[in-house]
Amino acid sequence: MHSNSSISLFGTCVVDLFFPQxxxxxxxxxxxxxxxxxxxxxxxxxxxxAYTSGYSDEARRVALAQIAAFPGEDPIVVLSxxxxxxxxxxxxxxxxGMPEEEIVRQFSKRIIEFTAYLLEVLNIELHDLGPAExxxxxxxxTARREMGTLQNGRELLRRLDKIDLKTHxxxxxxxxxxxxxxxxxxxxxxxxxxxxTAALRxxxxxxxxxxxxxxxxxITGALQKQQAHPENKTAFAGLHIAELIWQRTGGKSQ
Amino acid sequence: MKTEILHNFTSRSRAATADEAQRGKxxxxxDFLIAKRAAQFPDPTEWxxxxxxxxxxxxxxxxxxxxxxxxxxxxxxxxxxxxxxAETPLEANQIIHGILQRQQVRTLxxxxxxxxxxxxxNQYLQAHSIQALESxxxxxxxxxxxxxxxxxxxxxxxxxxxxxxxxxxxxxDDTPYTEDVDELIQIGRQALRQQFFNADAGLxxxxxxxxxxxxxxxxxxxxxxxxxxxxxxxxxxxxxxxKMLENxxxxxxxxTLLTRSATGQPITTYVNLISGPRxxxxxxxxxxxxxxxxxxxxxxxxxxxxLRQTLQCIRCGACMNHCPVYTRIGGHAxxxxxxxxxxxxxxxxxxxLAETRDLPSASTLCGACGDVCPVKIPIPELLLRLRVENVxxxxxxxxxxxxxxxxxxxxxSEKLAWQAWSLLNTTPAxxxxxxxxxxxxxxxxxxxxxxxxxxxxxxIAPQSLHELIKAHQEQKS
Ligand code: SF4
Numbered sequence: 213m214h215s216n217s218s219i220s221l222f223g224t225c226v227v228d229l230f231f232p233q234x235x236x237x238x239x240x241x242x243x244x245x246x247x248x249x250x251x252x253x254x255x256x257x258x259x260x261x262a263y264t265s266g267y268s269d270e271a272r273r274v275a276l277a278q279i280a281a282f283p284g285e286d287p288i289v290v291l292s293x294x295x296x297x298x299x300x301x302x303x304x305x306x307x308x309g310m311p312e313e314e315i316v317r318q319f320s321k322r323i324i325e326f327t328a329y330l331l332e333v334l335n336i337e338l339h340d341l342g343p344a345e346x347x348x349x350x351x352x353x354t355a356r357r358e359m360g361t362l363q364n365g366r367e368l369l370r371r372l373d374k375i376d377l378k379t380h381x382x383x384x385x386x387x388x389x390x391x392x393x394x395x396x397x398x399x400x401x402x403x404x405x406x407x408x409t410a411a412l413r414x415x416x417x418x419x420x421x422x423x424x425x426x427x428x429x430x431i432t433g434a435l436q437k438q439q440a441h442p443e444n445k446t447a448f449a450g451l452h453i454a455e456l457i458w459q460r461t462g463g464k465s466q
Numbered sequence: 467m468k469t470e471i472l473h474n475f476t477s478r479s480r481a482a483t484a485d486e487a488q489r490g491k492x493x494x495x496x497d498f499l500i501a502k503r504a505a506q507f508p509d510p511t512e513w514x515x516x517x518x519x520x521x522x523x524x525x526x527x528x529x530x531x532x533x534x535x536x537x538x539x540x541x542x543x544x545x546x547x548x549x550x551x552a553e554t555p556l557e558a559n560q561i562i563h564g565i566l567q568r569q570q571v572r573t574l575x576x577x578x579x580x581x582x583x584x585x586x587x588n589q590y591l592q593a594h595s596i597q598a599l600e601s602x603x604x605x606x607x608x609x610x611x612x613x614x615x616x617x618x619x620x621x622x623x624x625x626x627x628x629x630x631x632x633x634x635x636x637x638x639d640d641t642p643y644t645e646d647v648d649e650l651i652q653i654g655r656q657a658l659r660q661q662f663f664n665a666d667a668g669l670x671x672x673x674x675x676x677x678x679x680x681x682x683x684x685x686x687x688x689x690x691x692x693x694x695x696x697x698x699x700x701x702x703x704x705x706x707x708x709k710m711l712e713n714x715x716x717x718x719x720x721x722t723l724l725t726r727s728a729t730g731q732p733i734t735t736y737v738n739l740i741s742g743p744r745x746x747x748x749x750x751x752x753x754x755x756x757x758x759x760x761x762x763x764x765x766x767x768x769x770x771x772x773l774r775q776t777l778q779c780i781r782c783g784a785c786m787n788h789c790p791v792y793t794r795i796g797g798h799a800x801x802x803x804x805x806x807x808x809x810x811x812x813x814x815x816x817x818x819l820a821e822t823r824d825l826p827s828a829s830t831l832c833g834a835c836g837d838v839c840p841v842k843i844p845i846p847e848l849l850l851r852l853r854v855e856n857v858x859x860x861x862x863x864x865x866x867x868x869x870x871x872x873x874x875x876x877x878x879s880e881k882l883a884w885q886a887w888s889l890l891n892t893t894p895a896x897x898x899x900x901x902x903x904x905x906x907x908x909x910x911x912x913x914x915x916x917x918x919x920x921x922x923x924x925x926i927a928p929q930s931l932h933e934l935i936k937a938h939q940e941q942k943s
Binding site: 221223225226227228229230231232233235236239251253254256257259261262263264265266267268269270271273274276277281353354357385386388389390391392393394395396397398399400401402403404405406429430432433434436437 | 476479480483484489790791794795827828829830831832833834837850853854855856857858875881884885887888890891892894897898901910911912913916917918919920921922923924925926927929930931932933934935936938939
């Protein structure tokens with residue numbers, strides 16, 4: 213039904229390096245829906261690390277490289293909410309009053325976050341073939357504010373019949389990643405991610421699902437470190453929402 | 467002293483996060499305040515409209531600030547008040563000391579004033595043999611413990627009931643140890659009551675100064691503000707120059723935003739409007755009212771259109787209540803008079819960016835602060851701006867001087883590293899090659915040691931998404 217649609221996929225550098233299976237799952241879900249997916253090999257990072265560290269010139273340079281890598285007018289589907297927020301909302305700010313402003317604005321209009329694309333454009337139907345399972349949902353703060361991904365995540369999980377979504381304590385609180393914040397202020401970041409993972413472990417779920425790989429990097433990294441402690445006998449996993457959807461709707465786990 | 471305090475943000479935040487009891491106290495206190503505030507704004511549309519008008523009122527006042535200050539001075543003088551201008555904390559202290567000396571004041575009773583904390587008035591007066599007594603219950607506790615406020619609205623929020631009980635028992639004569647909160651408040655009130663009548667002068671802060679009428683507005687719950695400003699024969703009010711409002715009609719909107727955001731109250735117990743000393747036909751009130759208008763870096767923030775938004779602040783404290791960083795480390799770890807998100811955006815103007823260089827980065831940019839700010843200050847955006855000023859020296863490539871201490875975190879090596887990063891991410895061949903080395907990781911996780919404190923190091927996948935998709939597409943065609 214969407215066979216004439218084509219999109220370009222922005223994988224994000226974190227997915228590219230650490231969670232490529234999330235990217236492959238997203239690709240296969242989109243292709244199964246009849247979407248033609250274009251993945252420009254020249255893409256790299258959205259520029260957020262430099263931007264939030266105060267290096268605007270460097271961020272702009274990297275932003276322009278992404279814009280050059282995605283010619284055309286098709287929607288650009290982004291696999292992480294906070295990168296999508298960067299490209300949709302912060303690019304125009306970065307180039308305000310500059311000669312490139314108009315080109316940047318045109319580019320930013322094409323940005324759509326992955327879960328938003330599944331729901332708002334495809335209104336995707338999901339046939340849940342997996343076993344009954346309890347999961348928790350974590351949404352990145354910037355994504356929640358800038359991209360509305362909280363409702364999208366909940367709605368997608370609702371469309372998976374056998375998923376029981378558990379809520380956890382202080383669910384809307386930041387996980388403590390914040391990009392370079394996590395290493396600039398490691399003690400504060402550690403305190404935050406410890407509270408977050410403790411809440412997750414106590415909520416009755418066995419997995420945390422997120423559409424944001426920065427947060428996942430932080431949360432799963434902490435969960436794995438805690439696994440070394442004898443008191444944490446049960447493993448608690450973290451998964452990108454694309455991977456969960458692909459696995460539960462017939463896709464083979466890779 | 468300040469320099470030393472400020473430069474240890476990292477060690478102080480380490481100590482604070484390690485203190486489980488302290489963290490628990492802040493968590494439950496902040497949760498309480500968050501819930502109380504939320505209950506006051508049940509309707510998102512009303513909230514959106516209210517804060518929109520709050521923002522407009524504050525922006526309008528700032529747009530006309532120079533004019534309003536002059537107008538306020540004239541009106542206040544007509545009302546019989548004396549207006550003093552202070553550029554620095556030292557000047558403000560000297561002005562206040564001068565007034566007290568002339569009036570031969572030995573004891574000053576104080577209502578709550580964060581600006582008096584900002585200029586470290588108590589210490590200054592003490593060095594000049596004048597006793598300053600805090601009369602706000604929280605400030606009273608903090609002063610007795612020889613500490614500083616840890617929150618702008620709830621100065622003693624870091625103290626447990628047990629700690630206060632022990633403090634009162636030890637410091638106030640004939641006081642038994644009790645953990646009964648009502649009793650503790652009564653003990654404190656008794657100890658304070660007599661001081662109001664003994665003091666020769668009272669000092670207060672100011673929530674809003676109204677240019678149209680030359681009126682000072684002061685909100686409080688304990689009545690100590692009213693006593694401090696009406697019992698003694700001299701009243702001195704101190705405020706930052708940004709607290710001006712154009713009209714009396716601007717007040718209701720801001721008051722409702724302030725009290726609901728701060729303590730979750732629809733209105734405070736006392737709203738004081740002070741328009742001058744006692745008149746001939748009046749029974750109560752001071753003989754003299756002085757107002758000290760302090761700049762202390764505010765005009766620096768004012769000069770830049772973006773940074774000016776910092777001055778919209780009405781000091782409700784909601785941003786700190788909702789801040790996950792403040793909740794973890796508490797107020798003292800910041801080392802500044804104003805902690806939390808508002809502190810991180812205003813302190814660089816008050817103290818210079820060099821002294822406060824670690825504060826703009828002490829945020830995940832989660833945005834909770836900006837979402838709850840009743841006057842819509844884009845706090846995350848301002849933190850980002852300060853991060854730029856932190857690493858950019860004035861005078862370099864189209865970059866004007868905007869603030870004291872600009873470029874405090876500039877390091878050539880770091881600049882070069884980011885340039886290398888941008889080269890990597892703008893050159894596909896380099897990007898693809900870099901993932902096989904540590905270079906690609908360096909900017910995502912620049913410090914392995916810091917990262918692995920709470921997490922394992924992530925494993926680079928054997929094949930990147932670039933490679934997997936390439937293979938997938940080749941297979942399909
Ligand atoms: S910045 Fe906003 S939320 Fe924070 S204290 Fe000021 S007015 Fe309140």
